[in-house]
Amino acid sequence: MTREITLSKAVNEAIAEEMRRDPTIFLIGEDVAEAGTPFKVLSGLVEEFGTDRVIDTPISEPGFMGMAVGAAMTGSRPIVDLMFGDFIYLVMDQLCNQAAKTHYMSGGKLKVPLVLRTNMGATRRSAAQHSQSLQAIVAHIPGLKVAMPSSAYEAKGLLKTAIRDDNPVVIFEDKLMYNDKAPVPEEEYLIPFGKANIKRAGRDITLVATSSMVQVAEAAAKILEADGISAEVIDPRTIVPLDEETILNSVRKTSRAIVIDEGHQNYGVTAEIASRISEKAFYHLDAPVIRMGAMDVPVPFSPALEDLTVPTAAKVVENARKICRGELVHAA
Amino acid sequence: MTREITLSKAVNEAIAEEMRRDPTIFLIGEDVAEAGTPFKVLSGLVEEFGTDRVIDTPISEPGFMGMAVGAAMTGSRPIVDLMFGDFIYLVMDQLCNQAAKTHYMSGGKLKVPLVLRTNMGATRRSAAQHSQSLQAIVAHIPGLKVAMPSSAYEAKGLLKTAIRDDNPVVIFEDKLMYNDKAPVPEEEYLIPFGKANIKRAGRDITLVATSSMVQVAEAAAKILEADGISAEVIDPRTIVPLDEETILNSVRKTSRAIVIDEGHQNYGVTAEIASRISEKAFYHLDAPVIRMGAMDVPVPFSPALEDLTVPTAAKVVENARKICRGELVHAA
Amino acid sequence: MSANPKHNAEDYIRMYRQMVRIRAFEDNANQLYLSAKMPGLTHMYTGQEAVAVGICEALTAEDKITSTHRGHGHCVAKGAEFKEMFCELLGKEEGYCRGKGGSMHIADQGNGNLGANAIVGGSMGIATGSALSAKRLGNGQVTVCFFGDGATAQGLWYEVMNMAALWKLPVIYACENNGYSEYTKTAEIAAGSLTARAESFGIEAFKVDGQDVLAVNKITTELVERCRKGEGPFFLELQTYRYHGHHVGDINREYYRSKDEEADWKESRDPIKNFGKWLSEQKILTEEELGAVDSEVAAEAKAAVDYALEAPYPNAAEVDMHVFAGVEHALDYLAGGRA
Amino acid sequence: MSANPKHNAEDYIRMYRQMVRIRAFEDNANQLYLSAKMPGLTHMYTGQEAVAVGICEALTAEDKITSTHRGHGHCVAKGAEFKEMFCELLGKEEGYCRGKGGSMHIADQGNGNLGANAIVGGSMGIATGSALSAKRLGNGQVTVCFFGDGATAQGLWYEVMNMAALWKLPVIYACENNGYSEYTKTAEIAAGSLTARAESFGIEAFKVDGQDVLAVNKITTELVERCRKGEGPFFLELQTYRYHGHHVGDINREYYRSKDEEADWKESRDPIKNFGKWLSEQKILTEEELGAVDSEVAAEAKAAVDYALEAPYPNAAEVDMHVFAGVEHALDYLAGGRA
Numbered sequence A, B: 001m002t003r004e005i006t007l008s009k010a011v012n013e014a015i016a017e018e019m020r021r022d023p024t025i026f027l028i029g030e031d032v033a034e035a036g037t038p039f040k041v042l043s044g045l046v047e048e049f050g051t052d053r054v055i056d057t058p059i060s061e062p063g064f065m066g067m068a069v070g071a072a073m074t075g076s077r078p079i080v081d082l083m084f085g086d087f088i089y090l091v092m093d094q095l096c097n098q099a100a101k102t103h104y105m106s107g108g109k110l111k112v113p114l115v116l117r118t119n120m121g122a123t124r125r126s127a128a129q130h131s132q133s134l135q136a137i138v139a140h141i142p143g144l145k146v147a148m149p150s151s152a153y154e155a156k157g158l159l160k161t162a163i164r165d166d167n168p169v170v171i172f173e174d175k176l177m178y179n180d181k182a183p184v185p186e187e188e189y190l191i192p193f194g195k196a197n198i199k200r201a202g203r204d205i206t207l208v209a210t211s212s213m214v215q216v217a218e219a220a221a222k223i224l225e226a227d228g229i230s231a232e233v234i235d236p237r238t239i240v241p242l243d244e245e246t247i248l249n250s251v252r253k254t255s256r257a258i259v260i261d262e263g264h265q266n267y268g269v270t271a272e273i274a275s276r277i278s279e280k281a282f283y284h285l286d287a288p289v290i291r292m293g294a295m296d297v298p299v300p301f302s303p304a305l306e307d308l309t310v311p312t313a314a315k316v317v318e319n320a321r322k323i324c325r326g327e328l329v330h331a332a
Numbered sequence C, D: 001m002s003a004n005p006k007h008n009a010e011d012y013i014r015m016y017r018q019m020v021r022i023r024a025f026e027d028n029a030n031q032l033y034l035s036a037k038m039p040g041l042t043h044m045y046t047g048q049e050a051v052a053v054g055i056c057e058a059l060t061a062e063d064k065i066t067s068t069h070r071g072h073g074h075c076v077a078k079g080a081e082f083k084e085m086f087c088e089l090l091g092k093e094e095g096y097c098r099g100k101g102g103s104m105h106i107a108d109q110g111n112g113n114l115g116a117n118a119i120v121g122g123s124m125g126i127a128t129g130s131a132l133s134a135k136r137l138g139n140g141q142v143t144v145c146f147f148g149d150g151a152t153a154q155g156l157w158y159e160v161m162n163m164a165a166l167w168k169l170p171v172i173y174a175c176e177n178n179g180y181s182e183y184t185k186t187a188e189i190a191a192g193s194l195t196a197r198a199e200s201f202g203i204e205a206f207k208v209d210g211q212d213v214l215a216v217n218k219i220t221t222e223l224v225e226r227c228r229k230g231e232g233p234f235f236l237e238l239q240t241y242r243y244h245g246h247h248v249g250d251i252n253r254e255y256y257r258s259k260d261e262e263a264d265w266k267e268s269r270d271p272i273k274n275f276g277k278w279l280s281e282q283k284i285l286t287e288e289e290l291g292a293v294d295s296e297v298a299a300e301a302k303a304a305v306d307y308a309l310e311a312p313y314p315n316a317a318e319v320d321m322h323v324f325a326g327v328e329h330a331l332d333y334l335a336g337g338r339a
């Protein structure tokens, strides 16, 4: 049985199901209990699992992140709720110096099975400190896995996998998608890490897109279809590990690619994916791989400016047309 | 007059000269005064400038980083000493949410002229928390400039430019190079940001390398010369801003490129530079652009393992030979 | 309510007017939100007016403050104009931050406001550094760091208190304890005692009724003076209350605090009502004069809102300006390395 | 030195031996460094032996500790073997961390040591989380968080103390105040009082002579008991001294502390010498028996060093193993997404 539920509900279900299954799982973060987070994603969980397993913290991100690491090392499986992705900066030491490295530094003796759930996404008029998409800086650190769900279905399946993983996993939910609905089976399912999803098959160009950019790519693909351009849309699902093979196979077929991610473009996720394509599908490419990240400016508050900073379907279409029509790009 | 001095001395001179020139500059960090840092880079400065301008702090990285931001907003020009680059995680919020965004969020009204001096570099047998090269995660954040000196000469000129810049600048010194000597003029000089240095001219392949990897690239170039392969070595000097033009001009000439950086490869600096080359010099490339970053593992302590994790001249030579001889790479 | 004999009527009237201005600003901001004319959301300062005004009236324009996500009140109290503030709230070019900051970063930088901050506790380092700067440059400036009770859970505070105490910096940490951080009572997130925490670093600490503008102003005036003499830092815990929800969208809040509690504060401890009563008891202003202040301020606010609603948005070309000081457009600069 | 009547001779002798073992370990590590046989550098625990031993002897093998950059002593005291420790120090495959951790991450994980940490204060969250885990799982375990005086400047401590106090977690924060953080005296980097800082969160705090192994053991035994009853957390400030430089390379240190001061601690407050004297006064061990312990330990250390020097390095294929649990080789996994 499949019903339509919101991404928010999908996350809630994933956590509830896993917490029922495994009593060592607990939730920790700010206003996760009675308030169920400002986005109401966790509503109802404290009623079912009690304040012993749904733990409201003071505003101490480094503190509770560190505590999650210690709890994970000693038989618990914490799920950390970080209210805004922008607060990742505050937990970087505990996440990257401690959680990510403990298994390695201990020669495999200690494990850190924890999930850091946080969010990303601009255009909510929340300005520079509440709008960032910081997946790239986390993806750079060995020892962390990074998931980027693109729908309610993906969010549930990926989160369940994350919770069962024996490693620290960071999962970025797009906060603008919390109320977006998608079909989600009632039966249990998991989505494995490192298996990209071919959202739409196509012949002429590959659009690799993460999180909400998958919607942008799909919208672009529809428009391009009318032009007679057949776009394949690939959602990597996890950027660490990255399913290089599925992406490369697609590009070897289409010979063209655009990579779209909502993090800043400079030194961002699009650089990694584009450079892997350019290197490893070199002999198959008919055009340069185009990168589309968020503009390299702090996210501005003003709606007149903020909307200019994120990749749009129109811009994807424009870029796709250019390279599919064989216009020379950067031919200087 | 040019004499040979160590990188350490070059940094010391840059700071002393600038502090003499501008009384609003002060130094702040752990054990920077009497101890002159564990690397002795700042020895003698407290004797000349006093504890009022060379300020020893408690072990409070977020605290003194935040204080530097506030001081920079109010008429001072702080130089922050962060003892190990690995501690950048601790100051990320103050650096990336505050320093980097203040000018923009204030609509250009407030400025944050500060320098964060820190280091990078593995193979010192210092294990996973004292060996990281974290330039990529800083370079991703709009509002920060990032410099990577490759010699004593570069260190002095870039640091002086950084100190005079009205923006937050992060400068990564390779801690294994502190005692390396290079010719440095006695006369004052500055090295502008965003102007790459062609360390060595060549025809057949472009080696873009940062920091100590410039030495690795030069060593490789010498070996390749004997093979009849002429390598051009480019040191970008600053990775933000990046002198794309000089790099692209070189690759348009040589048609081949390897990018070398000591940060982790995955989602690292090499991805940005390689993808820009692949995109913007696409029609000139005869072979895939090869990326060589540090291995994507936490830095291991054991010498038997640690040395395997960093790019070496031998490996650069191997890769260069492969693509220069026209061997197919990733031709699957 | 304790009179301070050194103050004259003019000061009292200005304090009253400033509190009324804050409330009027917030009422209008709330209306803009409810009528969907304001982008994003915002945190109302209503109820806490005596804190911002009592403190900022003890400062000069050169003295510095750092503000919070709940920062409109600090901004008004430090001397900002409504027009530029509403323009900022609506993302317009004439806003203090050219529309780039919005509610959570609003600041009249020219009057020593170093910025509102959307990171809870994020300005504690900045404020302390501003005090270090002032001490080094010898300019006599004092910095006040505003933050909420919730922010006391951020480790940064302890780091900078330690340094401020070691180096005797001219900074006053002003904790507005409004009883809640978001949807959680302070008692649930703060162990022990806040004043004891500051005292453990050797910092003098004071608990003050944050609804009494004169009491706030009196202690702050004394501490500012002592800061200028090198006797800082200090800690102030100001007991206060926010009338609205955590942010404008926080409407149904009975699950974390009762309507009775809210009514009680509004009835018996309203800083504006009580100060107005005192002003008329002291024959400083008549009821009519008080009413006139209210209407003047209301008119000022309306004019500013009308102006801001019509004001232009920033030009698209602005989007990559002000990323770097001295660089016109960041994108050209980042692509080519040329300023 | 105060006798604890509940202890029997066997316990005393084990404590003595453990202190001697730590010192012997460090003397050998220092020699390995000086003879350039050890990669990197290391921070000697010598002088502080009574702290690690007094505390760890009050714990079971299931109880947890977190350790620091100066962590060899904690590791020995919690039950580790010399052979695996020296192997780790030399980066050999048989080391506790398979050579991947080295001196700054050394830990006998099987005995409840959650790891040494090269980030000052970096383990405070881990220790507190371990206590939270123990409380939730109801396993009765207590966690001791070791850190130095310098680490009290890290904001993280205040964040986790607050939560530990709010939730009554079974954790003991053990601050080894050796008077210095690197090359700086504690008085220059710590304002106010360390015990008062803990107390301001409602945490009971105690100052103890860290050179007196029985005193350390006595108070810890009491606090561990109280932790198990749900009366935690606690704070212990242990006054101690490091005999060597900050690290093995810190040789000329007169610019920050005098030779007289060093000599004074070594002469009159040496934890091993004084405890040895007490043992012989109490007729628990004769001078000869004490000497025999020393020689046995010396032989044990020498054998372990010899073994470690000859032991093999990890195989090159190990380099990308243990990056992810459940993934054999990380590089294949990262390239292809296949575990």
Ligand SMILES: Cc1ncc(C[n+]2csc(CCOP(=O)(O)OP(=O)(O)O)c2C)c(N)n1
Binding pocket: A030, A059, A061, A083, A087, A090, C069, C070, C118, C119, C120, C121, C147, C148, C149, C150, C151, C152, C178, C180, C181, C182, C246
């Ligand atoms: C570092 C950080 N964590 C969490 C938040 C989300 N948040 C915004 S305001 C707030 C509550 C702040 O409480 P308090 O400091 O008491 O200020 P008040 O809102 O009561 O004025 C929280 C948790 C944030 N903005 N920054």
Ligand SMILES: Cc1ncc(C[n+]2csc(CCOP(=O)(O)OP(=O)(O)O)c2C)c(N)n1
Binding pocket: B030, B059, B061, B083, B087, B090, D069, D070, D118, D119, D120, D121, D147, D148, D149, D150, D151, D152, D178, D180, D181, D182, D246
């Ligand atoms: C976060 C961090 N900052 C700085 C350092 C460098 N460092 C290593 S040990 C040390 C001094 C620590 O002093 P203390 O906590 O008193 O421990 P002790 O060395 O005296 O045992 C410093 C500053 C570090 N490792 N981590």
Ligand SMILES: [Mg+2]
Binding pocket: C148, C149, C150, C176, C177, C178, C179, C180, C181, C182
């Ligand atoms: Mg509050």
Ligand SMILES: [Mg+2]
Binding pocket: D148, D149, D150, D176, D177, D178, D179, D180, D181, D182
């Ligand atoms: Mg110490």
